[in-house]
Amino acid sequence: MSERLLVLCRHGQSEWNLKNLFTGWKDPGLTELGVAEAKTAGQKLKALGLQFDIAFTSALSRAQETLRLALDEIGQPNLETIRDWRLNERDYGDLTGLNKDDARKKWGEEQVHVWRRSYDVPPPGGESLKDTVARTLPYYVQDILPQVLQGKRVLVSAHGNSLRALVMVLERLTPEGILKRELATGVPIVYRLKADSTVESVHDLAG
Numbered sequence: 001m002s003e004r005l006l007v008l009c010r011h012g013q014s015e016w017n018l019k020n021l022f023t024g025w026k027d028p029g030l031t032e033l034g035v036a037e038a039k040t041a042g043q044k045l046k047a048l049g050l051q052f053d054i055a056f057t058s059a060l061s062r063a064q065e066t067l068r069l070a071l072d073e074i075g076q077p078n079l080e081t082i083r084d085w086r087l088n089e090r091d092y093g094d095l096t097g098l099n100k101d102d103a104r105k106k107w108g109e110e111q112v113h114v115w116r117r118s119y120d121v122p123p124p125g126g127e128s129l130k131d132t133v134a135r136t137l138p139y140y141v142q143d144i145l146p147q148v149l150q151g152k153r154v155l156v157s158a159h160g161n162s163l164r165a166l167v168m169v170l171e172r173l174t175p176e177g178i179l180k181r182e183l184a185t186g187v188p189i190v191y192r193l194k195a196d197s198t199v200e201s202v203h204d205l206a207g
């Protein structure tokens, strides 16, 4: 029986995560901690005996670098990898580059939380989670899911909000449910899917 294995992993801490800046489509590299988180992610997957047949990542270097470091740990440095902008972080629009605490002081805690975590309220000039779902979900359905259903073991290295978009669909979360769903940096989530593409099991490798 095929495994129908799908692992989603948010990139390790980036330079802008450390500085607490809205990042979106900007392309900072990983911090030392981010590098360590990426390696730990690979070690955890290896410890579970997981191997992969194909990987997907975004067009941004923090996700690509996380994938490279994790695959080195797993012992699959040359795994076939597909990069696509549709897995990029949500575009944070006019907030990009601003400090998140400064934004809270300027617009208030509640407004900033709505921009960061609501389903359909976009930050000024940027993408809502709904807009992000509108590009990541078709990509998942057309390019990633068929590989999983064919029995390929799939690893996806991407971003907090592009992965929240997929988690919302996989875990059938409501717009209220996704509000509270946080993805930690460098923590793989291991899904096994049923033949009908719904989730059979989910295992968050935090801690």
Ligand SMILES: O=C(O)[C@H](O)COP(=O)(O)O
Pocket: 021, 022, 023, 024, 089, 092, 116, 159, 160, 161
């Ligand atoms: O783009 C960013 O700033 C982060 O990667 C995700 O930020 P968030 O947790 O504020 O959505």
